[in-house]
Amino acid sequence: MPHPPADPTASAAPVIELHNLTLGYDRHPAVHHVSARIAPGSLLALVGPNGAGKSTLIKALAGELRPISGSVSGLTGQRIAWLPQHSGLDPSFPIDVRRMVAMGLWHRVGALGRFTAEHRRLCDEALAAVGLTGFESRGLDTLSGGQLQRALFARLILQDAPVVLLDEPFAAVDNRTSTDLLALLHRWQRQGKTVIVVLHDLAQVLAHFPLTLLLARELVAFGPTARVLSETNWGRAQRMQEPFDDDAPLCAASPDPQGDAHAHAHPHTPTHTHREEALP
């Protein structure tokens, strides 16, 4: 069976570009006309208030959501390691930690290939890197939430993808674990991977992430973290109207039935909001 092109040695991250990207559900935009260029090897935090579209954006980067309009370039054909906020992992499945983690090597063994001694060594190294040595043959159902998150990170290590996308990876994880895992993110960045992480803990962002994208349905600011997370920017982000307005008029730059023609016809400024138009 085919699977994404996999050259295990190639780890060169691509330039990721968002071109006037609009994402959403039922025609309501959750991410509205966002453009950005993410350089290879970035360690980028994606922050914003609840409902700002952070998860939606990262889902689109992972290829799980088709844009309403605009596009993402640089990711087609790329191997991406993605850890969603709520992974569909069934922790009651009767499998041991090593076998679950080993599935991160899918790009090398596929559905039918054999696991070799080298693969086994890689698994053990990945488990050691997240501090789970000794847990190799424990069942998944015996792990705590934080241990399970570490195991998922071990799987990400084995995926060894040039682009890593994480959605709230430290939400249910204690300080020590998140410190360990943050160190891992830095290591990935040093290896040249592009790492994009949705986070809500601003202190963590300030301490560890050189780049930040502040999102409030529209792009509020994007750049070096200290500059992006200013009072003014954060205040602007907080003023976003959270619930969708069912009576909102069509976006002036709404896609015509032919698709994305509007993106070229109506260059759109990111400061524009629909909320104001909808008010009586």
Place this chain on the structure above:
Amino acid sequence: MSEPAVTPFLAWLMTNPLLGPLVEFGFMRSALLGCVALSLSAAPVGVFLMLRRMSLTGDAMAHAILPGAAIGYLVAGLSLTAMTIGGVFAGLAVAVGSGLVSRNTVLREDTSLAAFYLLSLALGVLIVSVRGNSVDLLHVLFGTVLALDDPALLLLGGICAVTLAGLALLYRPLVMECLDPGFLRQVSRWSPVAHYGFLGLLVINLVAGFHALGTLMAVGIMVLPAATARFWVRRLGPLLLMATALALGASLSGLLLSYHADLPTSPTIVLSLGAAYLLSLLLAPYGALRHQRPASSHLKA
């Protein structure tokens, strides 16, 4: 050459009051062979069914194959070929239809499957009651394990071989599809292959079970061994082995019990599995009793 060695054993078997009928009567041998083939394929399928939380899906699919078998019966009478083709076709149609609905709409798998199988079942009941007679209906509902002829045995054997080969091929994607379907979709295109391939295996095993045990009992030999084994072991490999062994054991004991006590065969086989299930529920390490009671001692770390 080896006859002198075999003959005394056969003679002992023949005179053995318990196992004798298995040697003496061709129909008992056929029944045993059919049940062995069915156990080898249906029990592992049942384990994955349980792990995908689709145990009731098995039941729904068993009902879904009814109209196909009924149409086959309408066309060709009690014909193995016609009813098999009809059953497989109806089962696959329901599986693919509900799969498409659940993967492309807001409906979840359970609801979309329920919708399709209820339609299918109503159609089947309609056809059987308009055109069939009650003896045929009993055949469809309870199977004919004591009347398996050579073509039927060949069919069961073939389905067993296809199932085991299919499971070997799909093993890793299927494990991932149960464990973490989102991850599988992310790293490969095997997810739909695993899903529909597995449903295909489920359908052909239900058709096999339907010939041997009838539509109502066919799911029993899938779900009960898996559920019972879950009380005893915690890893996939042992689960598969133990479920298969349980199905084999219950087939043998059910057949013999039904012969000696003159009971209908397929419910007796399923009830043997049921007895194993209830016993395990009480006694097994992960059963109800052991699980409830806190351990009397604990380790230091």
